[in-house]
Structures are given as C-alpha cells and as structure tokens.
Amino acid sequence: MTVLVILTVxxxxxxxxxxxxxxxxxxxxxxxxxxxxxECAEIVGTIVSHAKLIGPGVGHIxxxxxxVAGALPLLYGMAExxxxxxxxxxxxAAASGxAAASGxxxxxxxxxxAEPAAPGPARPASGTRRSRxxxxxxxxxxxxxxx
Amino acid sequence: xxxTEHTLWVVAIIVGFVVVLAVAALLTVxxxxxxxxxxxxxxxxxxLKAAAANTADTALIPQVAAGVEAVLAEGLQHHLFxxxxxxKVKS
Numbered sequence: 001m002t003v004l005v006i007l008t009v010x011x012x013x014x015x016x017x018x019x020x021x022x023x024x025x026x027x028x029x030x031x032x033x034x035x036x037x038x039e040c041a042e043i044v045g046t047i048v049s050h051a052k053l054i055g056p057g058v059g060h061i062x063x064x065x066x067x068v069a070g071a072l073p074l075l076y077g078m079a080e081x082x083x084x085x086x087x088x089x090x091x092x093a094a095a096s097g098x099a100a101a102s103g104x105x106x107x108x109x110x111x112x113x114a115e116p117a118a119p120g121p122a123r124p125a126s127g128t129r130r131s132r133x134x135x136x137x138x139x140x141x142x143x144x145x146x147x
Numbered sequence: 148x149x150x151t152e153h154t155l156w157v158v159a160i161i162v163g164f165v166v167v168l169a170v171a172a173l174l175t176v177x178x179x180x181x182x183x184x185x186x187x188x189x190x191x192x193x194x195l196k197a198a199a200a201n202t203a204d205t206a207l208i209p210q211v212a213a214g215v216e217a218v219l220a221e222g223l224q225h226h227l228f229x230x231x232x233x234x235k236v237k238s
Contacts, residue, residue, distance in 0.1 A: 001148065004156050011163035018167060022174035029181045036188045043195040050202035057208030064215040071222050078229040085236040 148156075 004153070004160065007160045008156075008163070011160055011167065014167045015163070015170065018171050018174070022171070022178065025178055026174070026181055029178070029185055033181070033185050033188050036185070036192050040188070040192050040195055043192070043199050046199050047195065047202050050199070050205045053205045053208050057205070057212050060212040061208070061215050064212065064219050068215065068219050068222055071219075071226065075222065075225055075229060078226070078233050082229065082233050082236050085233075089236070
C-alpha cells in the first residue's frame with residue numbers, strides 16, 4: 001500500500017515537473033522568436049521606406065536623361081554647323097585678301113603688306129564629334145569601325 | 148483493499164508512467180520544431196539586415212535625379228549659346 005502511494009506520488013510529480021520544465025523551455029524559445037520577428041518587422045519597414053524612393057527617383061532620372069540624350073545630337077549638330085560656316089567664311093576671306101594683296105602698290109609705291117591669315121576655327125583635338133547613342137546601347141554599325 | 152483494487156492501482160500507475168513518457172516525447176518533438184523555427188527566423192533576420200544594407204543607398208537616387216536635372220539645365224544653356232553663335236555666324 002505504501003509503495004503504491006509513493007509510486008503514485010512520483011508519477012504525479014514527474015508529470016507536473018516534466019510539463020513545467022518543457023513549457024518553460026518552450027516559453028523561452030518562443031520569447032526569443034518573438035523578439036527576432038519583431039526585429040524582422042522593423043527591418044522590413046526600413047526596407048520599405050528605402051524602396052519608396054526608388055520608383056519616383058528612377059522615373060525622374062529616366063525622363064530627364066531621355067531629354068538630355070535627345071538634345072545632345074542637336075547641340076553637336078549646331079556646333080558642327082558653326083564650325084563649317086566659320087571655316088567657309090575664313091576661306092573666303094583668305095581668298096579675297098590674297099587677291100587684294102597681289103593687286104597694286106600702296107600709297108608710297110611699295111606693295112601693301114599682306115594681311116595675316118585669319119585663324120581657322122578651333123576644332124576639338126578629338127576630331128569630328130558624332131553621336132554615341134548607338135555605342136551606349138552596345139550597337140556598332142557595320143560602316144563604322146568600333147571604338 | 149482487495150486484490151482487484153490493488154491490480155487496478157498498479158495498472159493506473161503504469162499507465163501514468165506511460166503517459167509521462169508520451170508527454171515527454173511529444174514535448175521533445177515540440178522543442179525540436181520550435182528550435183528549428185528559431186534558427187530559420189534568425190536566418191531571415193540576417194537576410195533582411197543584408198537587404199536593408201543594400202537598399203540604404205537609395206537615398207542617393209533623388210540626389211542623382213537633381214544632378215541629371217542640372218545637366219539638362221546646363222545643356223539648355225549650351226543650346227541657347229550655340230543658337231546665338233549660329234545666328235551671328237550665319238548673319
């Protein structure tokens with residue numbers, strides 16, 4: 001009888017103690033998981049706040065960059081036209097100046113000194129400029145050497 | 148206490164021990180699963196930290212947009228200048 005009572009008490013104590021230990025363990029783990037998940041939620045909010053800037057910013061950059069890319073050929077076209085006009089007028093001035101210099105003498109009977117040749121237009125050392133839009137997208141026409 | 152009651156008591160004690168062992172086994176499985184969840188949550192947190200570090204520089208995008216806008220304004224100034232020069236050259 002006494003042995004049965006003792007075994008019964010041991011059984012009940014084991015059940016209660018085991019439940020208590022395991023539930024405390026599970027509670028500790030779940031608390032840690034809750035903390036980590038809370039931190040995850042904060043990080044997700046941070047990422048969302050970062051990502052909110054991407055869409056409008058990239059749209060703005062894309063729109064403005066498209067306008068710039070469309071305007072650059074117009075700019076260098078105007079520049080090349082200026083260079084061509086200045087070169088043509090300089091060549092005409094040089095031709096007329098040479099004809100005047102070889103014409104007649106000056107007031108003192110001596111031939112008039114030739115006017116200095118008009119300086120040519122300033123040309124870029126890199127040569128004639130051309131559009132690089134095709135190179136930008138990785139396309140090289142067959143009629144144009146790469147580079 | 149007669150023999151039948153004694154036998155029932157012994158059976159009850161044995162069933163009790165079996166129940167204790169079953170509860171311990173099930174709670175061990177629960178602990179293992181919760182630990183697995185904990186590890187994976189830590190992995191997710193580390194991944195999110197790396198993603199946040201990667202997206203931290205998106206604050207520069209509006210500054211880049213302002214820079215591109217300045218390039219466009221400067222290009223318009225060049226356009227106006229070249230237009231004036233071209234008009235003088237042609238005249």
